[in-house]
Amino acid sequence: MSGNKLRPIRIALLGCGTVGGGVVKLILRNRDKYERMLGAPVQLAAVADLRVKLVAALGVPAKLITRDAAAVVTRPDIDIVVELFGGHEPARALIMKALAAGKDVVTANKALLAEHGGEIFREAGRRGLAVGFEASVGGGIPIVRTLREALAGDRQRAAYGIVNGTCNSILTTMTEEGVEFGAALADAQCKGLAEKNPALDVEGHDSAHKLCLLVALAFGVMVKPAQIYTEGITRITQADIAYARELGYAIKLLAIGKDDDGAIEARVHPTMIPQRHLLAGVGGAYNAIYIHGDALGATMYSGLGAGEMPTATAVMADILEIARHRLAEGSARAHAFGFPIHLMKGASVKPMDDVVCEYYLRFMARDKPGVLGAIASVLGSHGLSIASVIQKGRGTAQTVPVIMRTHDAPERGLKRALAEIRRKKIVQSAPAFIRIEEKL
Structure with missing residues (x-):
């Protein structure tokens, strides 16, 4: 690349639904701004979608629209492949094919990355390529x-x-x-x-x-x-x-x-x-x-966190970041998670039984003496202490709601206590509980 004007960054868009349509609108609407930012044009080189009329209605020239996504991702003139199909397949296969062809990738596909991200990011790291995924968490929130x-x-x-x-x-x-x-x-x-x-x-x-x-x-x-x-x-x-x-x-x-x-x-x-x-x-x-x-x-x-333009804005941010790297002729790409992917290990996830927090408990209890004490006794035997109690509607109904908030306790003890309360038929129906995060 020489002279004052750098070559265009050419984009292949896979999927032109809600978010893909937003990306098309941004590229067409902000064409001049992006060129000023990069010193080179951002060009929509191909849009792969079965809904040809829908894509054309966005102002995409017919010659750029194709139904053959697999052919698009290996085209030598494409720099960045933007995958917005969603789902696991063919999205995974297309991304892997794009990486193998030396293309950087941008995706909003959180389900795919959650399940197959290790494979995708390792392949990108091995080839010195980028996978942008800002739009996959929190929509437009960076x-x-x-x-x-x-x-x-x-x-x-x-x-x-x-x-x-x-x-x-x-x-x-x-x-x-x-x-x-x-x-x-x-x-x-x-x-x-x-x-x-x-x-x-x-x-x-x-x-x-x-x-x-x-x-x-x-x-x-x-x-x-x-x-x-x-x-x-x-x-x-x-x-x-x-x-x-x-x-x-x-x-x-x-x-x-x-x-x-x-x-x-x-x-x-x-x-x-x-x-x-x-x-x-x-x-x-x-x-x-x-x-x-x-x-x-x-x-x-x-x-x-969702919607056409907020999510499309996050996709465009990835496209522009990757474009800067390409135009600078740098092979280095930011580590996807801020850590070298080959050094990232699988997490040791704490079992829910070992998680400690406070709990909200809701019981439908018989309205008679001793029930509240019986509930408290079972909870106490499993290591749960009561921080506060609300009891409603005494005097007319046969059953009344009893609401308790506990102090911190492991979930294992809570589940055992609730199972015992049900087994002893102290309450009329299955107790409800919601975890409390008091000190966020």
């Missing part, structure tokens, strides 16, 4: 760069993430409008915030995929989705939200990663957090990630 670069000088101890906008929107509606889960889910679906089949979101799996990447970025170890305890929000009731408020808490679906001197906690579940905490105020479809470092202390990063 958390990948923040952890990999801005916070690299510190040692991270914990990461708490509200990383699924669908669940956060549903819980916000339940909290603010006093409706049950089913009604809040239907409202989210009407607004386009929840899929027709919302299981991936509401059962916590999407958050678990993102937590895999957060753990790698924060602690430098690899963890698979199967290692993450995952529980969704489908069993949260309006009663739980009301009692949480009375106790001074809000309920959020949290992705939690902690480094206890090498023993990693990695879990996704509904969590009660103090109403005064910054995370408690993150409502609607917004995401937030709260990081604890040894030196810096606590910092929080919040913004829109």
Whole structure:
């Protein structure tokens, strides 16, 4: 490359759905800005999608549209392959093929990276290529760069993430409008915030995929989705939200990663957090990630975690970063997680039975003397002490709700205590419990 003008950076886009459409719009809208930033044009060289008319409607010339993604990723004129198909296959095979052909890659595919990231990042590292994945965690929130670069000088101890906008929107509606889960889910679906089949979101799996990447970025170890305890929000009731408020808490679906001197906690579940905490105020479809470092202390990063333009903005940030490296003729690429991939080991994940926290417990108990004492006795025999009690509705109903908040205890003891309470038929139905993170 010589002279004042550098050669174009040529992009192949695989998948032109919601996010891919946003990327096309940004490339066309900000063409002049990107050229000023790089000193070279960013050109859309190919778009692979079966929906040819949809792509053409975005202003993409017909000659750039193809149905053959496999042929596109090996074309010698392509510099960066942007994979936005989603899912495991053919996305994995196409990314590996692109890397083998010497192409840098950008993806928003958190499910693929959570399961196959080790293979993909190792191949990229072996070939001196980049895999950008800013859009895979937190949508438009620049958390990948923040952890990999801005916070690299510190040692991270914990990461708490509200990383699924669908669940956060549903819980916000339940909290603010006093409706049950089913009604809040239907409202989210009407607004386009929840899929027709919302299981991936509401059962916590999407958050678990993102937590895999957060753990790698924060602690430098690899963890698979199967290692993450995952529980969704489908069993949260309006009663739980009301009692949480009375106790001074809000309920959020949290992705939690902690480094206890090498023993990693990695879990996704509904969590009660103090109403005064910054995370408690993150409502609607917004995401937030709260990081604890040894030196810096606590910092929080919040913004829109999904949607066409927020996610496309994160994709473009990766494209521009990689383009700078290519134009500088540098073979060095930033380590994907801030750690050399060949030195990253699998995480030793702490079993949930060993996790220690406080608990909210809800029992439907017979309204007669001695029941409260019997519950407390069983809890105490398994190492759980009671911090506070709420008892409602005495005098008319045969059963009444009994709400307890415990002090810190291992989950093993809690599960054994609840099983014994059910076995002895002290309460009328299965007890409900929600973990509390008091000291985030």
